[in-house]
Amino acid sequence: MAKEKVVIITGASSGIGEETAKLLSGKGAKLVLAARREERLKELKQQIEASGGEAIYQVTDVTSSEEMESLAKYAYDTFGKIDVIVNNAGLMPLSLLHKKKYDEWDKMIDVNIKGVLYGIGAVLPYMREKKEGHVINISSVAGHEISPGSSVYSATKFAVRAITEGLRMEESVGNNIRATIISPGAVSTELTETITDDDVKSSIDAVYSGAIKADSIARTIVFAIEEPAEVAINEILVRPTNQEW
Numbered sequence: 001m002a003k004e005k006v007v008i009i010t011g012a013s014s015g016i017g018e019e020t021a022k023l024l025s026g027k028g029a030k031l032v033l034a035a036r037r038e039e040r041l042k043e044l045k046q047q048i049e050a051s052g053g054e055a056i057y058q059v060t061d062v063t064s065s066e067e068m069e070s071l072a073k074y075a076y077d078t079f080g081k082i083d084v085i086v087n088n089a090g091l092m093p094l095s096l097l098h099k100k101k102y103d104e105w106d107k108m109i110d111v112n113i114k115g116v117l118y119g120i121g122a123v124l125p126y127m128r129e130k131k132e133g134h135v136i137n138i139s140s141v142a143g144h145e146i147s148p149g150s151s152v153y154s155a156t157k158f159a160v161r162a163i164t165e166g167l168r169m170e171e172s173v174g175n176n177i178r179a180t181i182i183s184p185g186a187v188s189t190e191l192t193e194t195i196t197d198d199d200v201k202s203s204i205d206a207v208y209s210g211a212i213k214a215d216s217i218a219r220t221i222v223f224a225i226e227e228p229a230e231v232a233i234n235e236i237l238v239r240p241t242n243q244e245w
């Protein structure tokens, strides 16, 4: 059950992270919200509290290992434990390789890969000590399939799957830490706003015309959390029914 579980969510200021926080708070979880936009986090915390839930937030850039360590410490100092981290923060500035958008490549690698690693590193000591915990990492259908324009984004999301499987093998037996990969297809959020390559944007807009709502992914995350401790949901793909690839 999610009730009383302490759940850290990165990228909680919009989209999938925000919906997951709302759904989990309705089920009695204690939320630790993280992202860079403070106003959004403050607003979400107020909404959660107004509906009788419990949430704290800390402005956090997931590309900083120090800030991720500080986030985990804040969660532990406030609630006395960390049950779950949802490493959800991510960006998707898709582009063709010959456009050489070096800055966007660097950002995707920093947020989508290093951010997930720092999240894992920050919570593992607490979870290993308790011999219980759950790490949920958000990959993508693009972590299974590659299309023109998705090379770097796909590489980061393949990496998320590799890291999560490695974590599962290292920490499940003995430390009872569950590892879950959630791979969404097209979901209607702010994610596509990071695309600056017009040659890719129009084809992506077509795919996203059939996008599903973020609450579908929130329900999937809650499902994985609510399974009994001895049941590890290791990987789920969730696509819009009308999405072919």
Ligand SMILES: NC(=O)c1ccc[n+]([C@@H]2O[C@H](COP(=O)([O-])OP(=O)(O)OC[C@H]3O[C@@H](n4cnc5c(N)ncnc54)[C@H](OP(=O)(O)O)[C@@H]3O)[C@@H](O)[C@H]2O)c1
Binding pocket: 010, 011, 012, 013, 014, 015, 016, 017, 034, 035, 036, 037, 038, 040, 060, 061, 062, 063, 088, 089, 090, 091, 092, 111, 138, 139, 140, 141, 183, 184, 185, 186, 187, 188, 189, 190, 191, 192
């Ligand atoms: N939407 C989709 O179709 C789809 C499909 C497959 C996978 N995903 C994955 O789902 C996850 C959530 O994305 P979304 O669709 O919900 O998009 P979104 O609405 O754009 O949310 C992205 C979140 O990441 C946060 N973020 C970005 N850079 C950050 C950083 N350096 N430090 C901390 N937080 C950062 C943003 O918050 P701040 O800007 O406030 O920091 C925001 O809350 C991503 O990993 C994405 O790759 C989405």
